[in-house]
Amino acid sequence: MTHESRRRRLGIMGGTFDPVHIGHLVCAEEARWQFSLDEVVFIPAGNPWQKREVTAAEDRYLLTMLATAGNPHFSVSRIEIDRQGPTYTLETLRTLRQFHGDGPELFFITGADAVLEILTWKDPDALLEAATFIAATRPGYDLGKLDLGRFGGRVSVIEIPALAISSTDIRRRVREGRPIHYLVPPQVDACIAERGLYREGLPGAVSLAVSPQGGARTGAE
């Protein structure tokens, strides 16, 4: 019997997940399937530099755990929320590489908005060296602007079912007393209701007066 060894393929889905919704799940699952990923690890951001206020990390972590628990290929990592200070994608990718060694191939999964932002930084090359990027289509963002040739095959665009859903909209809906059923998994809906999250804007919010210094974020501040 021959044993064909294949390099493990690890997907990484970064985000604030405030809260996680089915757009994130569809994006991750579609990337997993299209790229034959063995696992997708969701990494809720700790103190994101780009947002002034976010819900407490433990709440966002719990919601992400609840949302992903039913998929044996999904897991959630605490590496960003357990780290002090702002989050840098490059640092996270390097930490994951250190942790896993040369074993797995890393795939960083993003929606169209996030990839457009990342690749307009002054120096995306270090990021693209650390992982292959998978950019999923997202309503309202035009991936046609991406010059894929410029990135030497390190960025792939995937078409996913269009879901015009955002965490911003879900937070607004909860605040206004409108339903979020079917926009988030039922367990997430139940937990948001039970904990009273988002009813008054960001009740569990921590103020983040964080300004990015050094790290991967070298441009477009």
Ligand code: ATP
């Ligand atoms: P917010 O409105 O607070 O920015 P969000 O819905 O954009 O929330 P994030 O946590 O910012 O969610 O996004 C995490 C990742 O998921 C990003 O790469 C983002 O582009 C992607 N993503 C989020 N929603 C969708 C969606 N509906 N379709 C495709 N990709 C998505």
Ligand code: MG
């Ligand atoms: Mg976003």
